[in-house]
Each structure stands twice: as C-alpha cells, then as structure tokens.
Amino acid sequence: MSTDTRKSSTESEVSGLDYEETELKLGLPGGSRIGGSEPERKRGFAETVDLSLGGETCATDLGDRSTDSSDGPVSGAGRPPAAKAQVVGWPPVRSFRKNALKSCTYVKVAVDGAPYLRKVDLEMYGGYQQLLTALEDMFSCFTVRNKRLVDPVNGTEYVPTYEDKDGDWMLVGDVPWKMFVASCKRLRLMKSSEAVDLAPRTPQGSTNTK
Amino acid sequence: MREERSDMSEDEDGGGGSAKSRGGGGAPPPFSDQVLENVLENVLQFLSSRGDRNAASLVCRSWYRAEAQTRRELFIGNCYAVSPRRATERFRRVRAVVLKGKPRFADFGLIPNNWGAHFHPWVCAMAAAYPWLEKICLKRMSVADGDLSLLAYSFPNFKELSLICCEGFSTAGLAVIAEKCRHLRVLDLIEDYLEDDEDEMSDWMSRFPETTTSLESLVFDCVGSAVNFEALEALVTRSPALRRLRVNHHVSVEQLRRLMALAPQLTHLGTGSFGSAAAAIPQGGNNVVDLVNTFAASKSLVCLSGFRDVAPQYLPAIYPVCANLTSLNFSFADISAEELNPVIRHCHNLQNFWVLDTVRDEGLQAVAATCKDLRELRVFPVDPTEDSEVSVSDVGLVAISEGCRKLRSILYFCQQMTNAAVVTMSKNCQDLVVFRLCIMGRHRPDHVTEEPMDEGFGAIVMNCKKLRRLSVSGLLTDKAFAYIGKYGKLVRTLSVAFAGNSDLALRYVLEGCTKLQKLEIRDSPFGDSALLAGLHHYYNMRFLWMSSCKLSVRGCNEVAQRLPHLVVEVIRDRDEDDDGEFVEKLYMYRSLAGPRTDAPPFVKIL
Numbered sequence: 063m064s065t066d067t068r069k070s071s072t073e074s075e076v077s078g079l080d081y082e083e084t085e086l087k088l089g090l091p092g093g094s095r096i097g098g099s100e101p102e103r104k105r106g107f108a109e110t111v112d113l114s115l116g117g118e119t120c121a122t123d124l125g126d127r128s129t130d131s132s133d134g135p136v137s138g139a140g141r142p143p144a145a146k147a148q149v150v151g152w153p154p155v156r157s158f159r160k161n162a163l164k165s166c167t168y169v170k171v172a173v174d175g176a177p178y179l180r181k182v183d184l185e186m187y188g189g190y191q192q193l194l195t196a197l198e199d200m201f202s203c204f205t206v207r208n209k210r211l212v213d214p215v216n217g218t219e220y221v222p223t224y225e226d227k228d229g230d231w232m233l234v235g236d237v238p239w240k241m242f243v244a245s246c247k248r249l250r251l252m253k254s255s256e257a258v259d260l261a262p263r264t265p266q267g268s269t270n271t272k
Numbered sequence: 273m274r275e276e277r278s279d280m281s282e283d284e285d286g287g288g289g290s291a292k293s294r295g296g297g298g299a300p301p302p303f304s305d306q307v308l309e310n311v312l313e314n315v316l317q318f319l320s321s322r323g324d325r326n327a328a329s330l331v332c333r334s335w336y337r338a339e340a341q342t343r344r345e346l347f348i349g350n351c352y353a354v355s356p357r358r359a360t361e362r363f364r365r366v367r368a369v370v371l372k373g374k375p376r377f378a379d380f381g382l383i384p385n386n387w388g389a390h391f392h393p394w395v396c397a398m399a400a401a402y403p404w405l406e407k408i409c410l411k412r413m414s415v416a417d418g419d420l421s422l423l424a425y426s427f428p429n430f431k432e433l434s435l436i437c438c439e440g441f442s443t444a445g446l447a448v449i450a451e452k453c454r455h456l457r458v459l460d461l462i463e464d465y466l467e468d469d470e471d472e473m474s475d476w477m478s479r480f481p482e483t484t485t486s487l488e489s490l491v492f493d494c495v496g497s498a499v500n501f502e503a504l505e506a507l508v509t510r511s512p513a514l515r516r517l518r519v520n521h522h523v524s525v526e527q528l529r530r531l532m533a534l535a536p537q538l539t540h541l542g543t544g545s546f547g548s549a550a551a552a553i554p555q556g557g558n559n560v561v562d563l564v565n566t567f568a569a570s571k572s573l574v575c576l577s578g579f580r581d582v583a584p585q586y587l588p589a590i591y592p593v594c595a596n597l598t599s600l601n602f603s604f605a606d607i608s609a610e611e612l613n614p615v616i617r618h619c620h621n622l623q624n625f626w627v628l629d630t631v632r633d634e635g636l637q638a639v640a641a642t643c644k645d646l647r648e649l650r651v652f653p654v655d656p657t658e659d660s661e662v663s664v665s666d667v668g669l670v671a672i673s674e675g676c677r678k679l680r681s682i683l684y685f686c687q688q689m690t691n692a693a694v695v696t697m698s699k700n701c702q703d704l705v706v707f708r709l710c711i712m713g714r715h716r717p718d719h720v721t722e723e724p725m726d727e728g729f730g731a732i733v734m735n736c737k738k739l740r741r742l743s744v745s746g747l748l749t750d751k752a753f754a755y756i757g758k759y760g761k762l763v764r765t766l767s768v769a770f771a772g773n774s775d776l777a778l779r780y781v782l783e784g785c786t787k788l789q790k791l792e793i794r795d796s797p798f799g800d801s802a803l804l805a806g807l808h809h810y811y812n813m814r815f816l817w818m819s820s821c822k823l824s825v826r827g828c829n830e831v832a833q834r835l836p837h838l839v840v841e842v843i844r845d846r847d848e849d850d851d852g853e854f855v856e857k858l859y860m861y862r863s864l865a866g867p868r869t870d871a872p873p874f875v876k877i878l
Binding site for chain 2: 149150152153155156157158159160162163
C-alpha cells in the first residue's frame with residue numbers, strides 16, 4: 063500500500079509534525095506537488111466549456127459561481143473551495159443525496175477507555191496535522207506530543223489508528239493523506255501500550271479487532 | 273422508495289387544473305333539481321380521476337355543485353394557483369389533500385431560501401374547513417413545526433402524513449404528530465430537510481401512543497438525527513399493522529435485525545446503514561448467519577432500500593428475499609459490479625431498480641441479463657461533478673435496452689454517451705414514458721462521432737410514442753428541439769439545460785408540444801421573442817421556469833400584460849441589484865389567486 067513512503071516517513075518522525083511530506087509526489091523530490099499528487103487526471107473545466115458550439119450559452123457569470131447546496135448548511139462547512147469552478151445545481155442531484163454520499167468521509171472516532179464516540183469529517187482537513195489538532199480539540203483532555211496524543215493527567219499515550227476498507231488496522235500517518243481519506247473507515251485512539259503489535263507500515267499487520 | 277408515488281412527477285393534470293371556477297355556487301336550486309343533484313352526487317362519488325372530475329364539473333352548474341360536494345381528494349399542483357380559501361369554499365367535503373409548492377429546480381439550489389410555498393395558510397384554512405381531514409401529502413413545501421402542531425390538534429381523525437422534499441420543520445414537530453394523531457397510519461418523511469439543532473432534538477419516537485397503534489407505514493430515512501432505538505423497538509412491537517418501515521442511517525445492521533425479527537410481516541424495508549455500529553464488535557460470521565435467517569423469515573418483503581453504509585459482507589444476507597423483490601434501491605450503496613452481481617442474479621421479479629454508477633457498465637449488464645421485468649431504472653452518480661470518472665456509459669444503456677424491453681422510466685447520469693445508444697434504446701423500449709438522460713459534462717457531444725446529441729433525443733421522441741416526460745442534456749442544437757416539437761405530442765414535462773442555439777429551439781417546443789404542462793429551462797440562449805411565442809399556451813401549463821437564459825424585463829412584462837391570469841415572478845439572487853434589465857430567473861404560472869402577498873424582497877411580480 064504505502065511502501066514508497068517509507069523514506070519520507072522517517073523524515074516525518076524526525077520533524078514530528080509534517081505529515082504532508084508523506085504524500086506521494088511525482089517527479090523529483092522537493093518538486094511541486096500540486097498537480098503531481100492527483101492520482102487521476104480529470105477533465106478540466108476549460109475543456110468542457112470549449113466544446114460548446116456557437117458559444118452563447120449565457121454562461122458568463124456561471125463560471126465563477128461557488129459550489130453547491132445553498133440549502134444545505136449542515137454539510138461541508140469550512141470545506142476548502144473546489145479546485146474547478148462548479149455551476150450551481152449542476153449536475154442536478156438533490157443535496158440530500160449529495161450529502162448522504164459525501165458523508166462517507168465522516169468517520170467515527172473511538173478512544174480506548176472512553177464510552178463515547180465522536181465523528182469527524184475527514185474532508186474538512188487538509189492533512190494529518192490538521193486532523194490531529196482537531197482530535198486534540200475534540201478530546202480536550204489530550205495534547206499532541208510527537209505525533210501522539212497524550213493524556214497529561216496520567217501520561218498515557220494514545221496512538222491514532224484507523225481501520226481501512228479491507229478491515230485492517232493501521233497506524234495513522236503511514237499513507238498519503240488523500241489515500242488515507244479514501245480508505246479510512248473509522249479511527250481509534252489506541253493506548254500505545256496496546257499498539258505495539260500494530261507494526262507501522264505493514265498493510266497486513268495484525269489486527270486487534272477482527 | 274417512491275414507486276407508489278412515481279406518478280407524482282408525471283401527473284395527470286386533466287383540463288385546466290383542479291380548482292378552476294365556472295360559475296360558483298349561486299342560489300340554492302328548486303326542489304326537483306335538488307333531487308337530481310342528490311342522485312348525481314350518488315353517481316359522481318364514484319369518480320376518482322381528477323381529469324374526469326374536472327370534466328364533469330364543467331357540464332353545468334348542477335354538475336359543478338354535485339362534483340364539488342363529492343370530491344374527496346383535492347390535488348393542488350401549485351399552491352399558488354389558487355387561494356386556500358377559494359379551494360376550501362368550493363370543495364367542502366375533502367378528506368385528502370395533495371399540495372405541491374416549489375418548482376423542481378429548487379431541489380438543486382436554484383431558488384433562494386424563503387422563496388415561499390408556505391404550508392401555513394393552507395393548514396389554517398383546512399383546519400377550519402375540513403375537520404374530518406384524514407390525509408395530507410406535501411411536496412416541496414415549507415412546513416413549520418407550528419403547522420404540524422396545528423395539524424395534529426385540528427384533525428381528530430387524521431391518518432396519513434407524507435412530506436416529500438419539504439423543509440422548515442424539526443423533530444419537535446414530529447413529536448406533536450406522534451403524540452396527538454392517535455389514529456395515525458402513515459408517517460412518511462421522504463427526502464426532507466429537517467432543521468435540527470444538535471442540542472435541541474426531540475425524542476419523537478417515544479411520543480407515539482403507548483397502546484397498540486394503527487401504524488402501517490413509518491418512513492424516516494431522511495431524518496439526520498438518531499432516534500431512540502428502544503422506543504422504536506417498542507413501537508414496532510405494538511404496531512401489528514406495520515408494513516413499511518424505513519429507518520435512517522443511524523440504525524445499525526444489528527439493530528435492524530432486531531426490528532425485522534419483531535416485524536416479519538413487513539413488505540417494504542429501508543435498512544438504514546446496513547453496516548456495523550462502531551462499538552459493536554462483529555462476531556465473525558455469526559452476525560451474517562443471523563441476518564440471513566432474519567431475512568429468510570421475512571417472506572413478505574417486496575421492496576428494499578437503505579444500505580447507506582453497506583458493509584459488503586452483509587449483502588449476501590438479502591439473497592433469500594431477492595426473488596420476491598419488485599423494488600430495490602441501492603442508490604446509496606457504494607458497491608462494485610462484483611458485489612452487485614450475486615445479488616442481482618436472484619432478482620428475477622425486479623421492476624424498480626435504483627443504483628449508483630459505481631457498478632459500472634458491467635453491473636448494468638448483469639441487471640439486463642436478469643431483470644426482464646424491469647420498469648424503472650435510475651442510475652445516480654457517486655461523484656456528482658462534471659469531471660468525474662467515466663463509470664457508466666452508452667454501453668450500459670444499450671445493455672439495459674436490450675435486456676429490459678418493458679422499461680417505462682429511466683433516469684441515467686453518465687459522463688459519456690452516443691447517439692447510437694440512445695437510438696437503440698428508443699427502438700428497444702417502446703413503452704418508455706419517462707426518459708431522463710443527464711450527460712454530466714455540459715455541452716458534451718457524442719463521444720464517438722463528436723456530433724451533437726440531436727439524433728439520439730430525436731429518435732426518443734419519434735419512436736417512444738407514449739413519452740410524457742423528457743430531460744435532455746449534452747450538446748444539443750436547435751434541431752433536437754425541432755424533433756421534440758414535431759414528435760413530442762404527448763410530452764407534459766420537459767427539462768432543458770445548457771442546450772440549443774437560438775430562440776428557434778424554444779419556439780419549436782412551445783408551438784409543437786401541445787400537451788406541455790411543465791417546462792423548466794436553464795442556461796440556454798432563449799430570449800424574449802421565444803418567450804412570446806408561447807402566449808397561446810401558457811394558460812394550459814402549470815408553470816414555466818427559465819433561468820440564466822436571455823430574457824429581459826421588457827419581454828417578461830409584455831407576457832404579464834398580455835396574460836393577466838399568469839403570475840410572472842422575476843427572482844434574483846440576493847446580492848444582485850434590482851434595476852438590471854436582464855432577468856436571471858423567471859418563474860411563471862397560471863393562477864386564480866393573483867399575485868401572491870407573501871413574496872420575499874428578492875421576488876418581483878410583474
């Protein structure tokens with residue numbers, strides 16, 4: 063799954079907090095990662111506009127409209143703006159459906175020893191650092207230290223782990239962020255004492271909860 | 273799933289709307305005429321079709337009165353076409369009301385909030401006029417908790433409430449309904465948007481009467497907040513008449529199993545998440561076995577939906593019921609063709625199938641191979657953006673057309689299509705009544721020939737002689753509309769987006785489609801002269817919507833002046849100035865009520 067990032071992960075351990083560096087980059091190391099890290103090349107907005115014959119479809123002010131769902135205040139608050147300008151209400155899919163399908167990026171967060179669950183929308187975060195910060199806010203008893211969450215009261219360390227689509231439990235931070243968002247089904251803050259046999263960067267690692 | 277209400281979208285409007293007045297009540301008739309009217313009432317009470325009733329009411333005053341006295345179901349296709357007072361004065365003995373509000377493009381964010389379609393004046397009028405009201409069905413209305421409360425207190429015999437694509441209410445309103453409507457049989461919440469504050473949610477599920485209930489249908493899959501599961505379980509236990517249950521995605525598959533065990537008589541089931549609760553640790557294979565047994569015991573199931581977070585390992589559990597299914601909604605289930613195949617293989621009796629394009633053309637081929645009785649297919653995009661990946665295409669469409677010859681209704685979202693495929697469908701599926709093809713990239717031509725999609729849609733209107741509803745997309749020239757105008761003689765509902773070259777296109781449609789009732793157009797180059805070409809027809813239509821076209825205030829004004837019974841609304845986005853000549857959004861509709869008094873500031877009625 064993510065063996066290519068082995069090198070950069072050790073780097074991130076040193077720096078502590080730069081998860082963005084674990085993202086796959088095409089091209090030479092240190093080069094720009096804007097286009098390169100997109101796994102799929104999608105058809106650009108300009109390309110679709112160019113196809114119109116006789117051009118005057120009054121799309122003059124449409125290209126700048128921001129994205130959808132004026133009637134859906136709940137979803138996607140604080141989402142980063144779409145990379146390409148989308149037209150309001152096109153394609154014609156009801157916001158109920160859009161929200162329902164989108165919410166597969168909502169994942170539950172469980173904390174070992176705590177009886178409650180929280181939910182986070184992974185799409186709201188740009189990378190691992192932001193996610194950790196959000197978790198820190200959410201479970202306000204923790205602080206972040208060395209990419210782990212620590213309960214300062216008793217010093218217990220919690221390691222963020224996640225279950226992926228194959229049902230395997232992995233350490234958070236091993237794969238590029240986008241891949242993580244796509245494959246993460248739920249998060250668990252595991253006591254680091256229990257996480258010892260969750261070897262990092264081993265996709266078929268032992269699973270605690272199968 | 274809305275197979276019971278599928279005719280909501282291609283409704284029979286009859287001539288001239290349901291509440292058109294022809295002479296009013298007048299003085300009471302002489303005795304012999306009264307006898308005649310009584311006899312007439314006894315006969316007319318058997319008329320159920322709206323069209324027939326409207327026709328009967330036009331015969332003479334006597335028939336008009338008799339029909340008004342015997343009409344039990346009132347259908348108002350546009351809540352602004354008639355005032356509540358007028359409707360309740362004419363029809364005095366109504367037991368069921370269907371009321372529709374906003375135009376369909378409101379679903380896609382094209383209409384600002386607070387535009388209107390308030391249920392409030394209607395519920396007030398009905399509370400006074402129809403104490404014996406039993407059923408209310410609302411679509412695209414703005415419904416407040418206070419309205420639901422008034423409803424619950426005003427109608428002691430109330431039995432059925434259906435809210436479809438409504439907004440403005442919350443679980444607090446549901447709580448009052450649950451508590452006060454002691455004879456409630458149906459509570460169907462379908463794709464509504466509930467206003468719920470995380471901290472102020474109401475435990476409405478606990479408010480149903482504690483005795484045995486008459487509930488037959490409970491649909492709440494659109495409710496965003498979790499319900500009290502124990503209360504739900506208890507409710508199901510004491511609702512022996514329950515046949516339709518659709519739960520929301522907070523209900524896990526383990527919880528679902530418990531509900532199903534309590535209600536083996538269910539015919540329609542919405543499965544909620546169909547995945548495990550995070551806290552529940554799956555007991556290996558046991559859970560699936562239990563689930564299979566539970567489904568096997570549900571011998572009456574004919575309709576399945578839900579599957580919101582479906583865990584593929586649970587899918588085999590539904591095999592026992594597949595052969596009986598007439599309706600299956602997988603349109604929230606992110607599954608592949610490999611995951612679909614073993615399920616669909618068993619679904620020989622399927623008539624309605626909704627699915628996500630994640631199943632790709634291969635998945636559709638599997639459907640075509642098995643579902644020979646398919647009547648309605650809807651393929652939704654998992655990624656509803658213009659530049660998403662190709663997943664279903666002309667290949668899938670052709671496969672469906674070859675395998676499912678009885679197809680009547682199709683909604684198909686795709687990224688690429690060919691004229692040839694659409695032509696093939698037009699020839700194979702002669703029973704098509706509804707053809708809605710959405711090529712998601714705007715102005716996209718036939719991906720093989722690079723031609724416009726004119727010939728494909730032309731073939732549909734030419735060959736599908738029963739066609740009543742059409743949605744077009746892709747690159748289209750005026751020629752496509754010439755075809756539609758020439759051959760689409762039965763078309764009642766037409767949706768147009770990003771299409772056409774000139775006013776001619778709209779003229780063809782307005783002059784040719786004699787049965788046109790509902791026309792919604794966006795982002796197409798049609799201007800005032802095209803708008804004026806429809807003056808002869810607008811009174812026969814329920815509404816016309818045009819947004820981001822080339823209309824001006826002058827042209828719309830002219831229509832408003834020439835047709836005094838038409839309400840012409842110019843809607844602008846909130847930030848825009850009032851004094852532009854350009855009309856961004858036009859919504860016009862015939863009305864006996866005149867310009868509405870509840871229009872918000874961004875709506876100007878000409």
